[in-house]
Amino acid sequence: MSSPILRVAVPSPLDRIFDYLPPPGCDLSILRPGLRVRVPFGRRHVVGFLLELGTDTTFDRAALRPALAVLDTEAVLPADVLALLRWACGYYHHPPGEVFATALPVLLRQGEPAKSAVPAPLWRITAAGRAMLATESRRAPSQKRLLDYLAHCPDGAEPENLRTVVRDSAAILRALQAKGWAESFDRPTPILSKPIFTPQPSLEPSAAQAAAVATITAELDRFQVFLLEGVTGSGKTEVYLRLIEAVLARGRQALILTPEIGLTPQLLSRFRERLPGPLAVLHSGLSDRERLNAWLLARDGIAQIVVGTRSAVFTPLQAPGILIVDEEHDASFKQQEGFRYHARDLMVIRGRQLGIPVVLGSATPALESSHNAQRARYHLLRLPDRVGGGTKAPIEILDVRRQRMNEGLSRPLLERMRTHLDRNEQVLLFLNRRGFAPILLCHECGWLSQCRHCDARMTLHLRQRRLICHHCGDSRSLDAACPLCGSVDLRALGQGTERLETTLRQEFPETDITRIDRDSTRRRGSLETLLADIHQGGRRILIGTQMLAKGHHFPEVTLVGIVDADQGLHGLDFRSGERMAQLILQVAGRAGRAEKPGVVVIQTHHPDHPLLHILVSEGYPAFAVAALAERQAAWLPPFAYQALLRAEADDPERAIAFLHLARALADSGTERIEILGPAPAPMERRAGRYRAHLLLQAGQRQDLHRFLEDWITQLRAKHTDRQVRWSLDVDPMELF
Numbered sequence: 001m002s003s004p005i006l007r008v009a010v011p012s013p014l015d016r017i018f019d020y021l022p023p024p025g026c027d028l029s030i031l032r033p034g035l036r037v038r039v040p041f042g043r044r045h046v047v048g049f050l051l052e053l054g055t056d057t058t059f060d061r062a063a064l065r066p067a068l069a070v071l072d073t074e075a076v077l078p079a080d081v082l083a084l085l086r087w088a089c090g091y092y093h094h095p096p097g098e099v100f101a102t103a104l105p106v107l108l109r110q111g112e113p114a115k116s117a118v119p120a121p122l123w124r125i126t127a128a129g130r131a132m133l134a135t136e137s138r139r140a141p142s143q144k145r146l147l148d149y150l151a152h153c154p155d156g157a158e159p160e161n162l163r164t165v166v167r168d169s170a171a172i173l174r175a176l177q178a179k180g181w182a183e184s185f186d187r188p189t190p191i192l193s194k195p196i197f198t199p200q201p202s203l204e205p206s207a208a209q210a211a212a213v214a215t216i217t218a219e220l221d222r223f224q225v226f227l228l229e230g231v232t233g234s235g236k237t238e239v240y241l242r243l244i245e246a247v248l249a250r251g252r253q254a255l256i257l258t259p260e261i262g263l264t265p266q267l268l269s270r271f272r273e274r275l276p277g278p279l280a281v282l283h284s285g286l287s288d289r290e291r292l293n294a295w296l297l298a299r300d301g302i303a304q305i306v307v308g309t310r311s312a313v314f315t316p317l318q319a320p321g322i323l324i325v326d327e328e329h330d331a332s333f334k335q336q337e338g339f340r341y342h343a344r345d346l347m348v349i350r351g352r353q354l355g356i357p358v359v360l361g362s363a364t365p366a367l368e369s370s371h372n373a374q375r376a377r378y379h380l381l382r383l384p385d386r387v388g389g390g391t392k393a394p395i396e397i398l399d400v401r402r403q404r405m406n407e408g409l410s411r412p413l414l415e416r417m418r419t420h421l422d423r424n425e426q427v428l429l430f431l432n433r434r435g436f437a438p439i440l441l442c443h444e445c446g447w448l449s450q451c452r453h454c455d456a457r458m459t460l461h462l463r464q465r466r467l468i469c470h471h472c473g474d475s476r477s478l479d480a481a482c483p484l485c486g487s488v489d490l491r492a493l494g495q496g497t498e499r500l501e502t503t504l505r506q507e508f509p510e511t512d513i514t515r516i517d518r519d520s521t522r523r524r525g526s527l528e529t530l531l532a533d534i535h536q537g538g539r540r541i542l543i544g545t546q547m548l549a550k551g552h553h554f555p556e557v558t559l560v561g562i563v564d565a566d567q568g569l570h571g572l573d574f575r576s577g578e579r580m581a582q583l584i585l586q587v588a589g590r591a592g593r594a595e596k597p598g599v600v601v602i603q604t605h606h607p608d609h610p611l612l613h614i615l616v617s618e619g620y621p622a623f624a625v626a627a628l629a630e631r632q633a634a635w636l637p638p639f640a641y642q643a644l645l646r647a648e649a650d651d652p653e654r655a656i657a658f659l660h661l662a663r664a665l666a667d668s669g670t671e672r673i674e675i676l677g678p679a680p681a682p683m684e685r686r687a688g689r690y691r692a693h694l695l696l697q698a699g700q701r702q703d704l705h706r707f708l709e710d711w712i713t714q715l716r717a718k719h720t721d722r723q724v725r726w727s728l729d730v731d732p733m734e735l736f
């Protein structure tokens with residue numbers, strides 16, 4: 001009998017699976033999909049992923065190389081994650097090696113054992129150790145340093161933390177143990193057992209909450225997508241909590257995706273307070289070790305609840321019971337480089353494969369999701385009102401045409417601010433642009449702060465005294481004079497949050513002002529400090545970018561000002577109106593509380609914009625209906641399916657030439673596919689590279705995918721210009 005062929009996903013940009021023979025002398029009975037194997041690849045040895053066992057190969061069997069070692073005895077990934085990843089390779093037309101690399105924690109990709117995450121014992125100092133510390137011995141300084149550290153850890157020290165205290169802490173601990181100065185001991189409350197649990201007093205659910213919970217819990221054993229649409233404060237999180245309780249009671253796990261863990265500490269602490277089971281958190285701020293541990297806790301069923309950002313969609317679960325996506329409209333669920341997947345969409349696919357419910361929650365669902373609800377593919381559940389009797393903040397449009405503006409702020413808005421501040425309340429101003437001003441202009445010669453590498457202007461950051469490009473990160477120090485003509489008449493055009501802050505300090509000198517954006521929160525812990533100030537209450541102005549729009553709640557804010565809605569109304573992208581509407585409502589949702597409802601004021605030069613009107617007078621559901629009608633009339637997603645072929649090169653001609661080649665390959669037999677381009681990207685030059693694209697659009701998803709399959713294969717074969725880098729983006733969320 002000939003040995004099986006191992007079909008292996010190898011970390012490489014090549015879009016294929018590689019065939020190997022089993023390692024010599026390997027016990028063939030242990031081989032199964034999902035194991036990691038170390039294989040020779042070119043001149044390197046890499047960790048690959050065994051996808052299939054085959055009986056034959058299209059290559060010469062004698063030329064196949066044997067794998068070097070099998071790294072696991074049991075599959076690292078369960079069958080459902082394997083199936084999800086294979087589905088994603090096909091759907092996004094992305095090389096399997098890179099897709100599998102996205103799903104595995106770094107340490108597993110490097111070949112670390114995937115052993116269950118039983119925590120190592122802790123270390124503490126003994127009485128003899130304390131006695132030794134008291135003597136002024138000068139010998140063995142590292143031993144002393146470690147003992148000294150242990151003496152300050154009355155509850156015992158994590159071995160992992162000791163590694164930062166001295167070099168080679170493991171050897172030193174052994175030496176200390178041999179001398180009887182330190183000892184290891186098991187954790188008093190292992191994290192595997194249930195932590196002490198103090199359930200919050202259960203809230204009496206509102207009728208809408210009760211209905212949503214009842215509908216979903218009645219369907220826990222089959223696949224169905226539920227769209228939970230409810231304004232901020234309508235009690236969506238409370239619904240998640242009850243659903244998770246129901247799932248845990250059946251001995252199953254819950255996986256929850258959220259946009260950014262760092263910005264949603266409130267969500268996590270509510271989970272921790274209310275839910276008894278061990279919880280694993282997966283986000284980009286973890287060390288590789290922490291990430292692997294959390295991942296293993298999920299895989300082995302020790303963590304009953306798994307909360308994570310985008311890539312957590314691939315977390316293996318032992319007994320998955322429900323999949324939840326919070327803020328499902330959020331753009332961060334789409335990966336914008338490399339393997340460009342949409343985590344919300346993959347959650348739906350995963351739920352279908354597992355036969356379990358998927359809950360998508362949002363105050364402002366993506367139009368794609370609203371559309372799926374309209375045509376009954378998703379089950380829509382609405383929480384129409386704020387719980388606890390509070391009312392939604394009314395939204396007003398402020399027509400700023402012909403108004404005298406003080407650095408972007410109209411008189412009426414300033415007056416309203418004064419009224420609220422005089423009542424000792426807080427005011428929040430939203431402006432989605434950090435820095436002082438987006439352009440610096442020479443009034444003498446017309447010079448502009450153009451970036452050397454991008455088709456964009458550098459933003460003026462006055463406090464740092466620098467010009468910074470927000471697209472490529474390039475920066476230079478600010479000169480007092482124009483680099484072209486030497487004039488000192490330099491003028492800052494447009495508004496950023498820094499400028500708003502400066503203006504308001506002059507306008508309201510006696511008022512505390514807190515600015516929250518990436519610049520003001522760069523240092524660790526500074527966001528927490530700023531938030532703590534705000535929560536003390538009292539007269540204060542908050543200024544912020546979309547960082548302010550997420551997760552946090554500001555009960556003392558009674559007036560929200562959207563400084564500039566026009567940016568969003570007239571963006572280049574067909575999605576900019578949708579994004580603006582979502583942002584406005586998200587910011588509005590930060591404000592007020594039941595007894596002190598807020599009011600929202602939107603400054604615009606286009607008070608008659610139809611979609612803005614519907615949003616303000618009828619709310620988001622009506623906005624979604626109208627915006628979807630526009631999309632349908634214009635044959636845009638979700639009524640058409642798109643893929644974007646991007647190319648970039650140092651030389652613009654070469655990128656375009658590649659796209660012409662791509663188009664020529666596509667032009668045969670594609671009456672069901674519309675091809676637009678090649679065209680330069682809206683920002684053609686970025687970070688020194690020229691970018692162009694080809695947009696493909698089809699009325700049927702299947703037509704598009706059948707076409708892409710063939711076309712991408714041909715492109716990979718025919719594309720020879722190594723100077724051109726290209727990528728395919730299926731369901732692109734941004735067209736540049």
Ligand code: ADP
Binds near residue numbers: 235236237
């Ligand atoms: P959302 O997730 O939709 O923003 P939350 O679930 O966070 O809403 O609920 C908003 C606030 O109302 C929270 O402080 C929550 O504790 C409270 N809340 C939720 N449900 C109820 C309820 N049924 N009765 C009273 N208060 C509730």
Ligand code: ZN
Binds near residue numbers: 482
């Ligand atoms: Zn000049």
Ligand code: ZN
Binds near residue numbers: 451
């Ligand atoms: Zn730049």
